[in-house]
Amino acid sequence: MTVENSADAAAELGAIAHEYWEATLDAHPIYASFLGYHDYDDRADDLSAEHEHEKRRLWSQLRGRVQAVPEGQLGETDQITRDLLIGELDDAIRSVDMRLTEIASDQMQGAHAGLLMLGGQLQAPEPEHARMAVSRIGELARMLDQAAQRYRDGAAAGRTPARINVSRSRRQVESYLASPLESDPFVNLNGPSDWDGEEQWRADMTDAVRDILRPAFSRYRDVFANDLEPIARSDDRPGLVHLPDGEELYQTLIQQHTGLALEADDLHQIGLEEATKTIRAEFAEVGERVFGTSNVREIFDRLLTDTSLRYGSSDEILAHAKTCLDKATTAMDSWFGIRPQAPCELTPVPDYLAADVPPAYYTPPSADGNRPGEYHVNLHEPTERGRFQTASIAYHEAIPGHHLQLAISTERTDLPSFRRLSLGHNAFIEGWGLYSERLAEEMGLYEDDLDRLGMLASDAWRACRLVVDTGLHARGWTRQQAIDFMAENAPMDTDTISVEVDRYIGMPGQALSYKVGQREILEQRARAKATLGSRFDIKGFHDAVLGAATISLPVLRRRVAAWMAR
Known part of the structure; x- marks a missing residue:
């Protein structure tokens, strides 16, 4: 298409954006179903290298077309769309070029983990979708087989996985396979209501899961046990720096997860400054009020060992989390002009995932409105969970955070x-x-200084991530070095630290995004306050940050600058 004027430019950009989204859904049909696009309900992702290269050709073609759309002929909203398209297409192309699928076998982003996390949240609202879901079972089995082969290909090329990630992934699959068939999330898919064919459909789903899907999970498990675990990297060599192309791979992942061209050494130093100095001083101040001591080690020990600060049951965790959600929901009007219509519902993490995932996580509402936003709370070993963590995590994951x-x-x-x-x-x-955790203090959501210690604990945890992630993947740290640094600088129990460090080992660069993003939002807010003075409006600022949907940090800078100029 020849772009001759602003109308042509906007139309061409809109067509490219639509084509890109359709191609994204086609590449990720399980995610499409999760969003509520039920035309994809009989399909699963194609993880073959051949399919990835087909998609790369398309991403490259779309990238060229977007670049050809003159930015000067677009309005502000379309300029943002153009920038975001270029960034996402560049990421997609780099993902194929760096063969990221080969190293995604860990307990958070492995093919099995995505299925087990989303399996209980998929829906089949109409009989047609329910029948498609039965057909999908065979496709899921094919996807697991493809994933296992890609992991083997990566290992054969010298990209051996970390043994701790292989072990955790294998344990997740074994836990799923040991669970009763009648409680299987795929057998219990949320189907149509008042449907005459439900009984036969449930029987068909049960047969398919038993005879097709679970055997595929068994084959997948066997690859981890027999092919990957014997050659996996030891706990002394868990980082990407130990792979042949590890340095380049890590730099690519830093760029993908932060959206900025940042250096690992700079991120490491920022983390050290915050974790060992700035936040530590705040701990001393608040800890003096709570425990009568400014000794940070003593404060950490009290938080971790005082049994009076722990929960007595899983019901107590859920009740506390609900109280936090209710308070935050009530307070929103004074801080946000734009608010969502979809509710946020509280739900426990499934038992078969609980031992290997974080204390909580959030999943957004579906595009079709059939599924609300969900705040998933981990109830694993409740009597070992400290009360001080719950509020800050709720405000991060739910409201005013991700929901x-x-x-x-x-x-x-x-x-x-x-x-x-x-x-x-x-x-x-x-x-x-992460910004929302500190914002919750301004909103008056924390009940007491114990909650504030939880806020500081979460902030310290994320500052430690800058140090540990770069330590592991750029500096060659051992797993134990990472665990020791976390234990010294954040009040976290041993099991949680192990889960977290193993997550950083398996998802290089992802842990950097929290602090990098929080610091950017705080920097933009400080700049806006300094520029606008008495005209600064916190609701307006938050609407500028959130109102353009999901954006990159460079686009955030543009958004805030445009808001200040109005």
Whole structure:
């Protein structure tokens, strides 16, 4: 198409954005179903290298077309769309070029982990979708087989996985396989209501899961046990720096997860400054009020060992989390002009995942409105869970954190779908979550200084991530070095630290996004306050940050600058 005027430019950009989104759904049909696009309910992702290269050709073609659209002929909203398209297409191309699928076998992003996390949240609202879901079972089995082969290919090329990630992934699959068939999330898929064919459909699903899907999970498990674990990297060599192309790979992942061209050494030093000095001083101040001591080690020990600060049951955890959600929901009006329509519901993490995932996580509402936002709370070993953590985590994951952010994004139906529904731009998403923990203090949501210690604990935890992630993947740290640094600088129990460090080992660069994004939002807020003075409006600032849906940090800078200029 020849672009001759602004109308042509906007039309061409809109066509490219639509084509890109359709191609994204085609590449990720399980995610499409999760969003509510039920035409994909009989399909699963194609993880073959051949399919990836087909998609790369398309991404490259689309990238060239976007670049040819003159930015000067676009309005502000379309300029943002153009920038985001270029960034996402560049990331997609780099992902194929760096063969990232080969190293994604860990307990958080492995093919099995995505299925087990999303399996209980998929829906089949109509009989046609339910029948398609039965057909999908065979496709899921094919996907697991493909994933296992890609992991073997990576190992054969010298990209051996870390043994701790192989072990955790294998344990997740074994836990799923040991669970009763009648409680299987795929057998219990949420199907149509008042449907005459439900009984036969349930029987068909049960047969398919028993005879096709579970055997595929068994084959997948065997690859981890027999092919990967014997050659996996030891706990002394868990980082990417130990792989042949590890340095380049890590730099690519830093760029993908932060959206910025940052150096590992700089991030390491920022983390050290915050974790060992700035936040530590805050701990001393608040700890003196709570425990009568400013000794940070003593404060950490009290938080971790005082049994009176722990829960007595899983019901207590859920009740506390609900109280936090209710308070935050009530307080929103004074701090946000834009608020989501979708509710945020509280739900426990499934038992078969609980031992190997973080204390909580959030999943956004579906595009079709059939599924609300969900705040998943981990109830594993409740009597070992400290009360001080619950509030800050709730405000990060739910309200005013990810639910506010991602539900607003989902509901911006005037924007291209890839902007509303993409889960890219990690630094913006996780940076907002971490920013929300400090914002909750300004909103008066923390009940007492114990909650504030929880806020500091979460902030210290994320500052430690800058140090540990770069330590592991750029400096060659051992797993134990990472664990020791976390234990010294954040009040976290041994099991939680192990889960976290193993997550950083398996998802290089992802942990950087929290602090990088939080610091960027705080920097933009400080700049806006300094520029606007008495005209600064916190609701307006938050609407500027959240109102354009999910964006990159460079686009955030543009958004705030444009808001200040109005």
